[in-house]
Amino acid sequence: MIKKREMVDGAAAIARGALDAGCNYYAGYPITPASGILTHMLRELPKVGGIGFQGEDEISSLGHCIGAAMTGATVFTATSGPGLSLYSENLGLAIMMEVPIVIAISQRLGPSTGAATASAQGDIQFMRWGTTGGYPMIVLAPTNISECYHLTKRAFQLAKRFRTPVFLATDKDTVMTTESVSVNDMKNAPDWPKIPNGGVGKELDPYQIDGEIHHYTGSSHNEEGHITKDPDIIAELNERLRTKIESNLNELSLVKNDLQHGADTLILSYGISARSMEAAVKEIRDGGDQVSSITIYSLWPVPEKAIQESLVGIKRIIVPELNHGQYLREIERLVNRDVELIGVNRVDTILLTPDEIMRAYHGS
Secondary structure, eight states, X not given: OOOOEEEEEHHXXXXXXHHHTXXXXXXXXXXXXXXXXXXXXXXXXXXXXXXXXXXXXXXHHHHHHHHHHHTTOOEEEEEOHHHHHHHHHHHHHHHHHTOOEEEEEEEEEOSTTOEEEEEOOTTHHHHHHSSTTOOOOEEEOOOSHHHHHHHHHHHHHHHHHHTSEEEEEEEHHHHHOEEEEEHHHHHSOOSOOOOOOSOOOTTTOOOOBTTBOOOOOSSOBOTTSOBOOOHHHHHHHHHHHHHHHHTTHHHHOOEXXXXXXXXXXXXXXXXXXXXXXXXXXXHHHHTTOOOEEEEESEEESOOHHHHHHTTTTOOEXXXXXXXXXXXXXXXXXXXXXXXXXXXXXXXXXXXXXXXXXXXXXXXX
């Protein structure tokens, strides 16, 4: 039986995922390497009665998305590191106003303009901490084309359920590389935990006053949206912004475990670097060694329970990533001093190779 395949790049897969999730509004500004997502959305949205809009800059683009979402649109935008810097203020506004928005970040090597045509994973901490207040963010990271499609759809579901911005953390190579993809892999949803359907309840959706929304504001406000200086009301608001995400970690956590009984080494990665990890793990096992691996799809909030469960018997953790060790710092919080942490890192425009990970494993 011949299995049907097609050539797809990550930008197209992300756009398809957005459209199939019901996206009907996109506003963005061209920036390498995210411009392909903009092009797809501008071309495809009018075909389904949606609106694709190129803003005058990144600041206005996210502002347009916030406004459209408040009219009931299902909104999406995409950018890279420099654009994410400009998103910061409006991102805080979306958090305070509890606006469901999906934001794809196609990472490139920084800082500043950096190397616009080179992959990196240097915005991992930025996506979590890049706005005022320090409130939790949801960040998903696909490793391949099919996952770009499925995790984009999941991002829209989570944005609506938790009324919050959700990031899709990609990179230049994932977005711009065209690959042969199984049509069934794109069509059939992975066996991931289901996201509850229907309303989220007042604990996640505050604007339920007589079935109508009265006000939206970026200032501290009561449940009707009116600005308030009442310390008790402000504390309740800010605590809910935190707990609506942090109290649902089991629902948000998404990882792929590939654990071997008796292994004392765990290799942990995400995004484009996880593909090199998988190849390295196969070669290590083919050589007769036992080694475990875990791919992190939900970078934030950190899936602490799933990671800790994978640490049984582990004496050494190797974390390959295209930065100076940003996610390694999160793993460091979860392990005791007896566990050795090894980072495999590059910040020179070159992707990590399986050989580099294998050398770290063999201590060479």
